[in-house]
Amino acid sequence: MKHREFKDRLYEELGRVARAIDSPRRLELIDLLAQGERSVEDLAAEAMLSMANTSQHLQVLRGARLVEARKEGLRVYYRLAQAEVHGVARAVRGLAQARLAEVDHLVQTHLESRDELEPLPREELLRRIRGGRAVVIDVRPREEYRAGHIPGALSIPLGELDKRLSELPARKEIVAYCRGPYCVMAYEAVARLRARGRRARRLTDGFPEWRASGLPVQTSAQPR
Amino acid sequence: MKHREFKDRLYEELGRVARAIDSPRRLELIDLLAQGERSVEDLAAEAMLSMANTSQHLQVLRGARLVEARKEGLRVYYRLAQAEVHGVARAVRGLAQARLAEVDHLVQTHLESRDELEPLPREELLRRIRGGRAVVIDVRPREEYRAGHIPGALSIPLGELDKRLSELPARKEIVAYCRGPYCVMAYEAVARLRARGRRARRLTDGFPEWRASGLPVQTSAQPR
DNA sequence: CCGATATTCAACTACTCAATTGATTAGTTG
DNA sequence: CAACTAATCAATTGAGTAGTTGAATATCGG
Structure with a gap:
């Protein structure tokens, strides 16, 4: 594999994780999941999203291995794959607050x-x-x-x-x-x-x- | 402002920062800028991108206040707005490496x-x-x-x-x-x-x- | 002021993504 | 097994994004 190709693929993979957290909705879901394990229905209600939409966002997060799922009866419970996931979300939040006057003003x-x-x-x-x-x-x-x-x-x-x-x-x-x-x-x-x-x-x-x-x-x- | 509206706008702003770092190319540019101040031309050459494309990515980063620019003669030199920008990029990288078997395998x-x-x-x-x-x-x-x-x-x-x-x-x-x-x-x-x-x-x-x-x-x- | 150079802008194409809708799967309860 | 529910899937829509190309802007050296 040539350097160029390696580099491209590497940053592409990194982008995959980054892209998973780039969406406002998914950031919100991560914040909710940071409280603990939750069902899709529950998350949808909290974030005021449709079930299907919520499910899809969760699939994206799962694709990036940021969340894990556990099925119990009718419900599927999602949780963060590791504490650092929320850590990154927090880092982004901190950076946003420091960088964007809008966030600070909103808050x-x-x-x-x-x-x-x-x-x-x-x-x-x-x-x-x-x-x-x-x-x-x-x-x-x-x-x-x-x-x-x-x-x-x-x-x-x-x-x-x-x-x-x-x-x-x-x-x-x-x-x-x-x-x-x-x-x-x-x-x-x-x-x-x-x-x-x-x-x-x-x-x-x-x-x-x-x-x-x-x-x-x-x-x-x-x-x- | 109602809660819903506040929440939506807040996460939208957070997404703005997150979106700035979600692109593989921009992550690479951030890595390069972490070495120090660089001109657009220089960055384009290092990242193997066209000038126009590089310039555009830098505009996005600047829009999120993640980088700052300084014009000197013909050249425009970009630099990270603060050390934490690279910190977040590192956090994402760490998470990616922990989560994506592909990254580990590539490396x-x-x-x-x-x-x-x-x-x-x-x-x-x-x-x-x-x-x-x-x-x-x-x-x-x-x-x-x-x-x-x-x-x-x-x-x-x-x-x-x-x-x-x-x-x-x-x-x-x-x-x-x-x-x-x-x-x-x-x-x-x-x-x-x-x-x-x-x-x-x-x-x-x-x-x-x-x-x-x-x-x-x-x-x-x-x-x- | 002319030509050269670095950067940005504007317009366009190809692509990707969020969200909706309706159908489908899997599991539960009567 | 039928009725019901939670979740997912499939297909579609509209919006947004990356990258290319060519023109415009700004700055420099002569």
Whole structure:
């Protein structure tokens, strides 16, 4: 094989992986899969795509070996083939935010009062957990909580927050987290808690970043 | 702005960056730019693309703010906007190699006797340099050497290796490096040196990885 | 100002990709 | 086995993209 040919084929293969993550939809699917294993139906609903379309995107990802599938009964459950897949997605996100003023502007204006919500660094939260002085709530859907969550966190999906307020201590500061830096759920939760007179902050980033940085993770007994 | 709309626009922006690096050609250009600033003409020649085509790819990269341009006289010099751009490209490469058997197979078979050439880790080379007991040659084109190289390395472009053999000590082990893990020049250099009875090894990876890991870099006085 | 050179632009072709639709497969439940 | 469901497949549409070609722009040396 000549150098030219080798080089072309090599970059073509690299492009195959890169192309798998180049689509906005697929990036979103990867973000969702970073929360844990999900069925196609589930993913389609979350990403607001048609089943067929979702399935096709997943095929592309599978073709690049970025996700793996497991069939159980009627459903097919997809998961990331390895943690680095989300790592690359995160790298792209970081680069995008640094490079594209548009992204930063979008995030700033939509997730407004970004700084007012006083994001809490991971390390600080870990210290509080270890010291037993943290009230942490996971506002993601229960399924995502089951697949893995911060140790000691309560699962209170955003929709249940209002009616389960009483479960939370009145005086202590509550820390909310969700899927990641661009996920709106924790912002929303903090805003609502404050509206009810509670002290609340959100964790910087979300669960996938927590796990990626090697911090301890708790898993619920799962109906595998 | 509604959540749906926000989410769509966000992922669309992310896709813009991702799409910029999804093309095999552009990945190759990024690899070349990781060596240092280059003119369009130069890049076109290296990547074996037409001028117009190269220019267009560079426009795309510039649109995503991944590269910056500087005009000097007739020429336009492009460079990476920040080191992380190559970082993402490296991440993609790593993922591709881990995920696609094809890439591994390509690299294994083409850069054959991969292990026989005994790649030398960066840290070990650094120790030798500090101890003054390393003979390092940079086999990239002279221009890339000028833009930055490993301290103390001799610039011996691959084409000149044969006629400049006498400059190299006969007994000491020679360490060759080039552009990166998929660059064939160092392999070729080591093979030729061994054919002449010299002891030679290659550095794992290449110069961009050396720089990315924060090790010292030397720059020649440059005709900026 | 002329000719030469590096780069970009504009227009076009061939190709690839996202998404939709309707049909099909595989597995479950009554 | 029939009815139902989750997922995939096949075929089609429209949009976007890569690459080529030739013209336009900008800059330099004489």
